[in-house]
Amino acid sequence: MNLSLELLLQLTIILPLLATLAILATGKHPNLREAVTISFSLAVLFCVINLYQGLSAGASIEVFWWQLLPGLEVSFVVEPLGMLFALIASFLWLITTLYAIGYMRGHGEDNQTRFYLCFALAISAVMGLAFSANLFTLFIFYEVLTLSTYPLVTHAGTEKAKQGGRVYLGILLGTSIAFFLLAIILTWFVAGTLDFTVGGVFGDNVDTNLVGAILVLFVFGIGKAAIMPFHRWLPAAMVAPTPVSALLHAVAVVKAGVFTILKVCVFIFGIELLPTLPTTEFLLYLAGASVLLASIVAMRQDNLKARLAYSTVSQLGYITIGALLATSSGVIGSSMHIATHAFGKITLFFCAGAILVATHKSKVSEMRGLGFTMPVTMFAFFIASLSIIGVPPAGGTWSKWFLLMGTMETGYWAIMMVLMVSSLLNIAYLLPIPYHAFFPGKGHPAAKTGIKEAPLVSLIALSITTLGCLILFIYPQPLYELAKTILTVPGVSHGH
Template identity: 65%
Template sequence: MMTQEALMQWIILLPLLAIPGILLFHKKQNLREAATLIVGTILLFAVVAFYQGFDAGQGAYVHWWELLPGLNIAFRAEPLGVLFSLVAGSLWLVTSIYSIGYMRGHGEGNQTRFYCFFAVAITGVMGLAFADNLFTLFVFYEILTLSTYPLVTHAGTDKARHGGRVYLSILLVTSILFFLFAVIGTWAETGNLTFTAGGVFDNSTSKMVVSVLLALFVFGIGKAAVMPFHRWLPAAMVAPTPVSALLHAVAVVKAGVFSIMKVCVYIFGIDLLAELPITDWLLYIATAGVLLASLVAMRQDNLKKRLAYSTVSQLGYITIGALLATQSGVLGGSFHIVAHAFGKITLFFCAGAIMVAAHKTEISDMRGLGKTMPLTMIAFFIGSMSIIGLPPAAGMWSKWYLLMGTLEAEQVAVMIVLMISSLLNIAYLLPIPLRAFFDGNRSVVSIRRDEIKEAPWPSLLALSITAIMTIVFFFWPQPFYGLAESLANIAGGAHG
């Protein structure tokens, strides 16, 4: 029987084991993609097995390497990391299935390179998810940035290279100028970078210093797309849709908000956050970003760009959950990582399917599309419901607890903005499937089997799975809810 410690290390390293098979069979598509699917399946079973054996009271710990005294590459399992690993582990396999249909159907080149860097990126995600300290988190955060750059620039066009430069420059500049200085500052003040329940700062630390460090973390973790450091996300939409789907709806952006949540809970602690005046200012900046990004999303006719700005807005919900400094906020923000991941990846999958099957990218061209792509547009409707927060989709639970968090923190203005944002979600998402199922005369389109032309079946299978899971997690939010609740209890009970 494999120990939890050994299993955690396998989870981190497993994606890399797909690379030799991908390279060996680079001329044989079926075998090359089989290597990714086999390793992806093993990884999914591994993260599920790890979750089943996980005990929040005694998380597995592994030490790899000590660079300098106190600077360690080490890993420890805690509820938020296990939640993130479950999300990324399950969606890597689904996205790999989707990629087969998309990459072949769209005639993409350099597919071997694509699958290799995809695997490296997932290892970056898993290492980040289980990081025991800020140093380990920073190392894998950068691995994720560098490994996804070739995926963003995959097309090799001038537009793709420009998008890649914006992507890389913003993420590297914010992480080196702000994030790294925040890590160094934390080390200088406390001599401790290990994630600790209740935080690492004591009463002797100046509130001014702690406030500056918090601001450096929030803006330095650029992957969270807190305005004004959000432009990399729309710029990265030049990537193939599978990249947009997993890396910009799940792995990269969720690595950002995951890091902010982990720093808030385990480096500062919600008790200290609640005492800092700057916490409210950062909360209002994140809240303004939610509203502004929603307004910008409404103006986009390109479907992927609309979804990109929607992601900027939705990431703000998770940052708000962390900065509310309440148990409900932590619970809602953590669960929104899951709800948004499954809902938004469904929408990106649908966008790619529409481009491959119907060659349409602009929303204004999609009227009546439900006639030829009914399954895709039904899935889009389900994903939209989750992002909006309507039952029966998982997004309702995360938004409910976030609203409870605003009431606990007595932040009525933030609550009102979140409610307005949900109304804006309706305004920029629901017209897309409605336009698809109604023609110009407002009558329902007729769907005939001989006229249906959906995307290749692997892509259709993947988007159907994620759409179904958004509904499943409404009725059965465990195991994710249990992990988010454990994190909230750790956050609230650290000093209790």
């Protein structure tokens, strides 16, 4: 059975859609429904891995679906940055599904069929977004992703969940329609094309003030990247069940945001033009402020998921900084950070959910001594924390290293200090949690209750992602190779 690469590319988007129908049909039989979800996620992963092999072998993989107006078309292309995003998302969809089975059952959640259905829809949107050949296609899937994840945020159906959902939808749709869409229309008028192009789409004699303004619209309009002041939706979405938080923070939504920023910086503006724009420096410092402020807010959160949410806002700032530095180190650091942060953060959320299911605790202050009853979970939390901080033996070390090199190459010493101080703050708000879990201190009754971990499938899932954090440190080569080729892309149009 030899499927063409073009067909595989389309299947990555179509299979999750078909999965929604199959999930709906098997909704009354939980075991069957979950088997269906896992089968489809395996199939999507199979397609993506084959596309990766095709891309590595130098194949040019493009698919055209339909044309709205001349130049406005829905079409897809496989290039290294999209490939990296698709690999992470398809692999983590499978792992999150495993985790969700243990969590949703262990927690006795309602509406599980709707949960798996919206999850599959979101993955379809992510695949379409990852392989978009132009801004028009990307915008369509970007909006579908917002709408398909809204029912996941409001999953609990409580007043608090609905309120969180309103903030989520309000900010994400508001920014994308007010700013992102406007930026796309202006790009279309100024450049005459929306195709992602190596070196950017703007001509040499372009008005830098106008293009600088377009850049600001893009950065604010891509609300999913959670740059302050448009980050409020992310903590608000914390009312969702933990597998949803994992999807939002590690797999789909926030990664779609920073992926879009990186893609726009590299293929719409181009790294030659970016440093010459009058607004780039302002946006760099804004992203830097976002990194620091979110870290400081994270330190003050006692609710573990809220602490992790603000940590995400901070870490996304790193990726935006790398994109705006407009050097090859910055781009490599940003794209590697998409992967290393995905594995680190999804593990931390998995651990938070595991603690909730096993002990019904959600506050950091209640987690002393947990290392005795939940050693696997707390050890995983420790390794994932190291990855977010960016120290060996975890993968985050490399992405932060390249980002620091980018700040040195461009002479942005203040931004370099921000990254270093932020890493110290990461230590302050993450490491005490596993430390107190294993060393609760005198006067704390060491647990006599024996081991009481989350359901086995959830433990397997978080063990796999923890292993991912370590593998990305020991063997970062494939990730680095993919990141390195982003700027010399085969398969993206080189100007028309």
